Amino acid sequence: MSRRAPCARFTPTRPARSVASRSCIPGPARRWMMRSSTGEDLVELSTHGGLVVPAAAVAALLAAGARPARPGEFTRRAVLNGKLDLLQAEATADLIDAGSPAQARRALHQLDRGLSTRLAELRSELLELEALIAYEIDFPDEDEGPVAPERVVRAWQAARGRIAGLLDTAPEGERLREGALLVIAGRPNAGKSSLFNALLGTERAIVTEVPGTTRDAVEAHAVLEGFPFRLVDTAGLRESDDRVERLGIEVSRKYLAAADLVIFCRDAGCEMRDAGSQEFLATCRAPVIEVVTKIDLAVRPTARPPDRPGVSVVTGRWATWSRW
Ligand SMILES: Nc1nc2c(ncn2[C@@H]2O[C@H](COP(=O)(O)OP(=O)(O)OP(=O)(O)O)[C@@H](O)[C@H]2O)c(=O)[nH]1
Numbered sequence: 001m002s003r004r005a006p007c008a009r010f011t012p013t014r015p016a017r018s019v020a021s022r023s024c025i026p027g028p029a030r031r032w033m034m035r036s037s038t039g040e041d042l043v044e045l046s047t048h049g050g051l052v053v054p055a056a057a058v059a060a061l062l063a064a065g066a067r068p069a070r071p072g073e074f075t076r077r078a079v080l081n082g083k084l085d086l087l088q089a090e091a092t093a094d095l096i097d098a099g100s101p102a103q104a105r106r107a108l109h110q111l112d113r114g115l116s117t118r119l120a121e122l123r124s125e126l127l128e129l130e131a132l133i134a135y136e137i138d139f140p141d142e143d144e145g146p147v148a149p150e151r152v153v154r155a156w157q158a159a160r161g162r163i164a165g166l167l168d169t170a171p172e173g174e175r176l177r178e179g180a181l182l183v184i185a186g187r188p189n190a191g192k193s194s195l196f197n198a199l200l201g202t203e204r205a206i207v208t209e210v211p212g213t214t215r216d217a218v219e220a221h222a223v224l225e226g227f228p229f230r231l232v233d234t235a236g237l238r239e240s241d242d243r244v245e246r247l248g249i250e251v252s253r254k255y256l257a258a259a260d261l262v263i264f265c266r267d268a269g270c271e272m273r274d275a276g277s278q279e280f281l282a283t284c285r286a287p288v289i290e291v292v293t294k295i296d297l298a299v300r301p302t303a304r305p306p307d308r309p310g311v312s313v314v315t316g317r318w319a320t321w322s323r324w
């Protein structure tokens with residue numbers, strides 16, 4: 001294929017003939033594009049749809065010496081040719097792996113050089129700072145006089161502020177990529193597994209009326225309101241003589257220590273805060289959403305906080321206390 005002017009396109013008037021089978025590759029369009037995403041010359045062949053025609057076209061190309069691209073090969077070529085930077089290449093993989101709209105949005109933002117631009121700006125700020133300091137060290141007696149200390153301080157503060165901003169958004173990025181760790185905790189029989197299943201939309205965890213049913217943490221990925229979560233159902237928190245249950249509670253505590261967000265379930269029937277729950281809520285580092293469960297069984301009392309959310313997996317209702 002010869003090199004043509006940028007963006008030149010070539011559409012043959014007659015269908016091409018395959019090398020291997022001499023059969024016809026009918027196609028509405030074949031074209032060369034010079035401004036390709038990889039930065040390399042590219043021939044794009046369009047065939048009619050279906051199974052046979054595209055397969056015949058691919059077979060003909062393979063017979064002529066072509067080979068299928070390896071996974072990520074075009075992105076790699078784009079990086080090598082300076083069309084994408086490494087962060088954009090990573091964003092391409094993130095976009096392909098995106099399991100939620102929020103992840104896709106973030107990957108697209110990065111493909112659009114979101115983080116790359118911020119890093120480029122930081123780089124130039126650091127270079128300016130370095131130049132100011134180097135000037136002061138190397139040429140303290142130059143005619144132009146010393147660099148004003150305020151200028152160095154301003155440059156330093158700008159760079160430091162940008163680094164702090166990047167560090168601030170890093171955990172958020174990590175959560176979006178991996179899914180925020182959302183742990184469902186509470187006393188035994190509080191309805192944790194039922195809520196877990198309802199959020200997942202599938203019967204993933206065992207539910208029974210026996211307190212202490214869940215003995216190990218059950219983890220699943222979920223997309224809630226467009227955001228990815230690692231949802232974890234845990235063993236109910238209580239003092240227990242049962243060795244297996246104690247081990248399960250230990251696992252619960254480990255998850256709770258690592259949680260990004262905790263849903264603390266409280267059975268509407270026994271809603272008064274017990275000492276254990278109080279202690280837990282006081283020591284939990286992650287934000288805690290207290291949820292009153294089984295609201296279909298509750299009789300509405302008068303003196304309750306109006307803003308605590310309540311749920312019933314039986315009726316499918318989710319409401320704040322004031323609306324029960
Ligand atoms: N009426 C009613 N019953 C519920 C509701 N949610 C859970 N239950 C029942 O409450 C009991 C305990 O539910 P689970 O979801 O197993 O409770 P848990 O907190 O996971 O219990 P453990 O695993 O033992 O700690 C079961 O019999 C459920 O059917 C609800 O919203 N309404």
Ligand SMILES: [Mg+2]
Binds near residue numbers: 193194
């Ligand atoms: Mg359970």
